[in-house]
Amino acid sequence: MLNVLAETATGEMLEGLKAIGAGLGYGLAAIGPGIGIGTVVGNAISSMARQPESAGMVRTTMFLGIAFTEALALIGFVVFILLLP
């Protein structure tokens, strides 16, 4: 009886640890792209402030840069889905 209880508790604990790991992994994976997006947008803003006439071109590059950087977060998202119990 005790053995059964211990096995159940271990299983539940494992499930819980998996869920915590998935959440932590997703959160940690989002930090890097967050910093990257901040850099991209910051530089784009300073370009637009210096040369407002090139704003359209800068916005195009900025949008693609943000989307590429976000792909890293998506990798973390996929790991999150795969780890979820």
Place this chain on the structure above:
Amino acid sequence: MSATPTSLDAPEVSIARDLARRALIISPIFLLIGVAIDGVGGLISSGLALALVAFNFFLGAKIISRAIAISLNTLYGAVLFGYLIRLGLMAVAVLIVRNADWFATVPFAITLLITHLGLLIWETKHVSLSLAFPGVMPAKPSTDNFQE
């Protein structure tokens, strides 16, 4: 292949629209891969991933075009908070459907990652980095009406 942007389009919105159009073009391939991996469940999961990718691009573009009309400071805040909101929305969307019988993780994950990166790489070939036509490269003028 390139769409003709209207003068009213913000560059990022025209790019997001073009990305969605390209997602539609490649969707049969990923839907077939989904079917091959997990049958009907894989088909629906791949479709969901394609829809999420397109929605993510559109929402990002809309946030930028709205925020930039206000100020550059607003743009910075909106992009960073928009990033968090979009990630949160995607997580919520998956958490809602993940316990459904039809949800297949592997086709969803494959489609999400490959489509997002693949579409972006494809789009970079069709983006115009000129002052005159920011956004999607304008279509080449037709030579049908050309008269010597």
